[in-house]
Structures are given as C-alpha cells and as structure tokens.
Amino acid sequence: MRKILILFLALLAGVSLNACKDDDMDGLMAPAADFNFTPLKPVEGVKMLFYADPTEGSEKITEWHWSFGDGKNSTSNKRNPYFTYESPGTYEVVLTVKNAGGATTRVTKSVTVNKIPKFNYTKVWEFSNSTPVTKLNEGSSSPVIGDDGTVYYVEGQGNPVANSKVVAVTDLGATAQLKWATAVGNYIANAPSIGTDGSIYINTWDNTKSLYKLNGTDGSVMWMRGGSGLLGASNTTPAVDAQGNIYHGSRYTSPNGGFFSWTPGGDKRWQIVGVGSFFSSPVLSKDEATVYVYNATEGKLWAVNTTDGSRKWTESVGVGTAVHGTSLSMGADGTIYYTTNTHVVAITDNGATGAVKWSTAVTGAAQSGVVIGANGDLYTGSTLGLVCLNPADGTIRWTYAMSSNESVPAVDKEGRIYLGSTNGKLVVVNEEGILVSEIPLGDGNVNSPTITSNGTVYVEGVSGANIKLYKIAVEDSGPANSFWPMKGRNVKNTSQSK
Incomplete structure (x- = not known):
C-alpha cells in the first residue's frame, strides 16, 4: 500500500520518476535492462556492436539511448548500435532506457579499448x-x-x-x-x-x-x-x-x-x-x-x-x-x-x-x-x-x-x-x-x-x-598451447593424439 500511495502522489504532482540501476527507489514503475558488447577485447579503429535486452520483470522499454563516453558526445538511439573508438583507452558507456510512463533506468559499464596489437x-x-x-x-x-x-x-x-x-x-x-x-x-x-x-x-x-x-x-x-x-x-x-x-x-x-x-x-x-x-x-x-x-x-x-x-x-x-x-x-x-x-x-x-x-x-x-x-x-x-x-x-x-x-x-x-x-x-x-x-x-x-x-x-x-x-x-610466436593447433596436429602431420 505504501508503494501505491507514493506512486499516486507522485503522479498527481507531475514528478518524473528517474531510476538508476543502483539507486533505492524500490523500482517504482522503472524499466530494467542490461547490455554487452562484441568483440569482448576491442581494439582501436575496429567497429564494435553494443546490444541490450530488458531484464526479467522489466516494464516495456520504449526508448534506448546510448552515450559512448568518447569525449565527443557520441550517442545513439538504436537498441543495438555499432560504434568505433578511434583511440585506445577506458570509456564509460551509459545506456539509458525509458518506458511509456517516462520512468528511466541508467546502466553504466567501462569498456577498455586496446591498441592494435603488434604483429611483426x-x-x-x-x-x-x-x-x-x-x-x-x-x-x-x-x-x-x-x-x-x-x-x-x-x-x-x-x-x-x-x-x-x-x-x-x-x-x-x-x-x-x-x-x-x-x-x-x-x-x-x-x-x-x-x-x-x-x-x-x-x-x-x-x-x-x-x-x-x-x-x-x-x-x-x-x-x-x-x-x-x-x-x-x-x-x-x-x-x-x-x-x-x-x-x-x-x-x-x-x-x-x-x-x-x-x-x-x-x-x-x-x-x-x-x-x-x-x-x-x-x-x-x-x-x-x-x-x-x-x-x-x-x-x-x-x-x-x-x-x-x-x-x-x-x-x-x-x-x-x-x-x-x-x-x-x-x-x-x-x-x-x-x-x-x-x-x-x-x-x-x-x-x-x-x-x-x-x-x-x-x-x-x-x-x-x-x-x-x-x-x-x-x-x-x-x-x-x-x-x-x-x-x-x-x-x-x-x-x-x-x-x-x-x-x-x-x-x-x-x-x-x-x-x-x-x-x-x-x-x-x-x-x-x-x-x-x-x-x-x-x-x-x-x-x-x-x-x-x-x-x-x-x-x-x-x-x-x-x-x-x-x-x-x-616475432614472439609458436603453435597454440592447444590439443590440435594445426593440420595433422604437429609439424610432421602424423595425426597422433598422444
């Protein structure tokens, strides 16, 4: 009853309910989502895919908004956008989702982008x-x-x-x-x-x-x-x-x-x-x-x-x-x-x-x-x-x-x-x-x-x-430390599994 009363009074007062993932508003009518990205080990100059899904029990999400934290105010309103970081570094990516009632949830994750690995x-x-x-x-x-x-x-x-x-x-x-x-x-x-x-x-x-x-x-x-x-x-x-x-x-x-x-x-x-x-x-x-x-x-x-x-x-x-x-x-x-x-x-x-x-x-x-x-x-x-x-x-x-x-x-x-x-x-x-x-x-x-x-x-x-x-x-290479790294398993092509 207390939650319903608070919600009713808030709606009468025209208050917008903004709910961050880590706040303590008891999830009043808030949507809930999480996101991931691929590749998991991104490098500079390579396109990444960010993809999001509602979490269990979430209100229906009507809007998706991304901020990629690259210092250029780069954003996207797509649910699953692509983005490319031009320089290595650690970036704070913020996904904000909104439902039809205007309630929002914000999810923040750090993304570490590496330099293109040397291959000499x-x-x-x-x-x-x-x-x-x-x-x-x-x-x-x-x-x-x-x-x-x-x-x-x-x-x-x-x-x-x-x-x-x-x-x-x-x-x-x-x-x-x-x-x-x-x-x-x-x-x-x-x-x-x-x-x-x-x-x-x-x-x-x-x-x-x-x-x-x-x-x-x-x-x-x-x-x-x-x-x-x-x-x-x-x-x-x-x-x-x-x-x-x-x-x-x-x-x-x-x-x-x-x-x-x-x-x-x-x-x-x-x-x-x-x-x-x-x-x-x-x-x-x-x-x-x-x-x-x-x-x-x-x-x-x-x-x-x-x-x-x-x-x-x-x-x-x-x-x-x-x-x-x-x-x-x-x-x-x-x-x-x-x-x-x-x-x-x-x-x-x-x-x-x-x-x-x-x-x-x-x-x-x-x-x-x-x-x-x-x-x-x-x-x-x-x-x-x-x-x-x-x-x-x-x-x-x-x-x-x-x-x-x-x-x-x-x-x-x-x-x-x-x-x-x-x-x-x-x-x-x-x-x-x-x-x-x-x-x-x-x-x-x-x-x-x-x-x-x-x-x-x-x-x-x-x-x-x-x-x-x-x-x-x-430079600095050799076969993978795996059971079968190449044709025939070894440099002799014997296909022995010992």
Whole structure:
C-alpha cells in the first residue's frame, strides 16, 4: 500500500520518476535492462556492436539511448548500435532506457579499448623447384618439418602430371636450398607425413603406385604399394602411429577402394575394401587403439580397431552430405571433428557406439578441417571464410569473410589464426575475428600453414605457373598451447593424439 500511495502522489504532482540501476527507489514503475558488447577485447579503429535486452520483470522499454563516453558526445538511439573508438583507452558507456510512463533506468559499464596489437613478421624467403603446374595444388596440402629442420612439401600436379614431386628443402636461415626432389609418377592430392624413422609418406592419384615411402635424407623410394587391393588416393594424408604403422584411405568405392594399414616395412596389416571411398585424413585416438576416418560415400564417420581393421562401431554415425576432403582432428576430451560440404560435426566415442555431439551448418567446409585455439574455440576454413565455433555446442561465435579454398587453419600461441586465401594472401585474424594482417604470397591459392616452435610459418602458394614454398618469421610466436593447433596436429602431420 505504501508503494501505491507514493506512486499516486507522485503522479498527481507531475514528478518524473528517474531510476538508476543502483539507486533505492524500490523500482517504482522503472524499466530494467542490461547490455554487452562484441568483440569482448576491442581494439582501436575496429567497429564494435553494443546490444541490450530488458531484464526479467522489466516494464516495456520504449526508448534506448546510448552515450559512448568518447569525449565527443557520441550517442545513439538504436537498441543495438555499432560504434568505433578511434583511440585506445577506458570509456564509460551509459545506456539509458525509458518506458511509456517516462520512468528511466541508467546502466553504466567501462569498456577498455586496446591498441592494435603488434604483429611483426618477415617474409624471409620463397623457394620454387620450377616445376610448372597445370592446376592448383591441393589447398589442404601443408609442409612438414623433419627433426633436422628439413622442410618437405609437394608439387601436386606437374606438367606433365608424371612430374609431380615431393620436394625437400634445407632451410639455411636467410635462404633455402634444394635437398632433393622425387617424382612419384602421378598427381599428388594430399599432404605428406613423416614416419617415426624420419621417412616421408605420400599418396598419389595412381591406382598402381598409390602409397610411397621415401628416404628423408636423399628422396630415394624405399617402397611403393599399389595394384590389386589398393587404388589411388586423394585428400588423405597418411596417419602414423607411435610404432610407425601407417593408415590411409583411397578415392574409389569398389571393388578394391577403401581404408588400409601398413607396417613401416611395407607389409599390409589389414584392409577394408568395397565399402566406400575415404577421401579424408584419419586421426588416431590417444591410446592408438582406434583410428577414425570419414567414409565419403556414406558421409559418415567410422571408428576402426587399429590392430586388425575391424569396425569398432556397429553402425557408422554422422550427418551431412557425402563430400570428400576433410582433415579429421580431435579435442583433448576425445571428441572427433570433421567437416562436410554443409556441416561441421563433433562426434563422441561412447565405446561400442558413436554419437553426434552436435552438428553445425557451415557452407563449404568440406575440404578444410577443424583446429583448436588455446581458449578451446574451434576454427575451420569454408567458402564463407574463417569460422569460429563454440566447442560445447557448435554455435558459431563469428565468421571472418574471405575467399578460401581447402586451406586448414593454424593457430599460434597469441591466439592468432592463419588461413590461406585464394588470392595470394595468408590471412591472419585474432581470436575475436578481427583482421591482424594479410601477408602477400604469390597470386593464387595459399594452402594450409604449418607453425614451428620458434614461430616460423611455412606455407605453400601458387605464383604464376609454379608452386612456391614460403618461410615467414613471426616475432614472439609458436603453435597454440592447444590439443590440435594445426593440420595433422604437429609439424610432421602424423595425426597422433598422444
């Protein structure tokens, strides 16, 4: 009764009721609201979005008024306005809301705007083996680094195609020198990986010469497997376990296409054939008892026992269209991630079965893959650009629009994400989705980057009629302290989860 009487007397006297959020007017007919903003770590010169909502029990809000505290009396009457701070500093942002009765509430928050973070890089060298290419190298291809610092990359489709090569380069610091280049006789449509003995594994498009093992020192062919029971491969970088066993798929469905495992000596351990094509780079579980691979014919994920090749799950699980190309990855909790042409998918291995944890519609993510930042956020390339997802439920946090083709991102320890573009740039974006830099590299597709422990980035790109390898030195950098910061998890592309 006391509140009603006070209100009645106030209205008779024509008094305006102004209620701040922290005053003690008992909320008499006052609206109530709160606001937030994005990005959460804003920087100077970058547009911010402020967004407000009524709080529970609020009177209906009819007016929204913002004061941005920038010393220029900048204001807005929109509910969710954009605003850009031109200088770093801490600003007091005031949101005042009003209801139809004229009662107001004021909410004040401090916003700290930082300087644009320094990103110092040097394009140290570019190297070309001068083999003409007839079309783009596979975008998901990434360089691999040996224990002695040798950098291995591929010239994916030489001219003629039989000239496609695996190339080894000695990094001399300021320059690079050819160590060896080995032609593998057919189109290479995947990235290499490095075995436990320092050898190089690479798949080719050729049905009769599908899997090569090359000597890392001189490039000589140690063994080659193909012919009956094995068909050509695409988008399937071999995974290598701690014992040196190799796992890879093939690009044909039947009768002999499938999924295969080999010993380091080249003996076939097991095969799964006649069940679909496996256009994917597999991933190993932490205990290496299971290898996961994407069946592109079904559009579903398989869990396979590494010992004998038996299918672990009685039914394959997954969503999305059957499109090839995904580079599988894994979270620290064992969640498996893969991409299709329409979705990014997270799968939980429950032992005897697998289950979809979540799936998120992302156009054209098929031939990329998911990597993980130090804060746990997920990143993938797509035809939309670079996409950041919440690992808990797959919701999209942000998208940085750019033109990308098959590049798998890499994340450094400062939270910066690197993704190759189709127009000759390695694009660097921070963890809030804000552009940090565009590093010019050639004039065509830039592939999947590899980040070494000292912050060096190696990446392949198209320049004119050649594939080039680039070395970029980034100050105060290195791979993110996360479970899966780049394609294949490490600089050897082994896809080991240990």
